[in-house]
Amino acid sequence: MKRLPFWPTLLVLVAVAVMVGLGIWQLHRADWKDGLLARYAAAEKLPPTAFPAVPVPDEALVFRRATGHCLEVVKWDARAGRNRQGEQGWRHIASCRTGGGEGPGMAVDYGWSRSSDAPKAANLAGAVDGVIDFDRDRVFILVADKAAPGLEASEKPSPANIPNNHRGYAVQWFLFAAVALVIYVIALRTRKAA
Incomplete structure (x- = not known):
């Protein structure tokens, strides 16, 4: 009986151990994600809150449902997104001034369109009701229940x-x-047969 080649066998066993370890890690991540999704689902049932000022x-x-107050739209940003019918297009995110210049303000998703051009909406100042979401940078956005005109x-x-x-993945x-x-x-x- 031939002996197993040491280095190739070691390399394969280490690679297999790493892959099994990554599979186990993904199972732990799945459990963590289940808990996170359960917390998110519970947040949908909580009473409305104020959009965080900071x-x-x-x-x-x-x-979670929330209400914020947009004093003035400072700028518009278009990001890829969907409407309530699932059509692809552009979400229109407004950076709102919320106070006397202090604080980060508030981001509001005022609606969707097929065009990335900034909406020609009239004065949008006032209370905004919606659902809190986060963007790709984990910044909170209030997705308005009612779309802006147009x-x-x-x-x-x-x-x-x-x-x-x-x-x-596991x-x-x-x-x-x-x-x-x-x-x-x-x-x-x-190799053995050769």
Whole structure:
């Protein structure tokens, strides 16, 4: 019986151990994500709150109904998004002044359109009711219930739109580990037969 080649065997076993470890890590991430999504779903049922006047790290506000006050739209930003019918287009995010110059202000998603051009909305000053969401930079945005004139309502934020793919990733890592072992065993048998 031939001995197993030390270095190739060690390399394969280390690679398999890393892949199995990554699979286990993804299973832990899946459990964490389940808890996060449950907290988000619970936030949808909480009573409305005031939109935070200062940035807060508390993601418990995400998907909660809120009211904010926009004194004046300072600038517009268009970001890819969907309307309530699921059509692709542009979300129109307004940076609002909320007070006498202090504080970060407030971002409001005033609606959706097919065009990225800034809306020609009249005065939007006043109270805004909606649902708190966050953007790609984890900055809170209030998605308005009622679209500004000339816009359609943007897709309502929901935890149902956040996937939990971690179990699938775990299966992939475990399969990669199994395939690596099978390929190595085939390589050893081919070597032995030669």
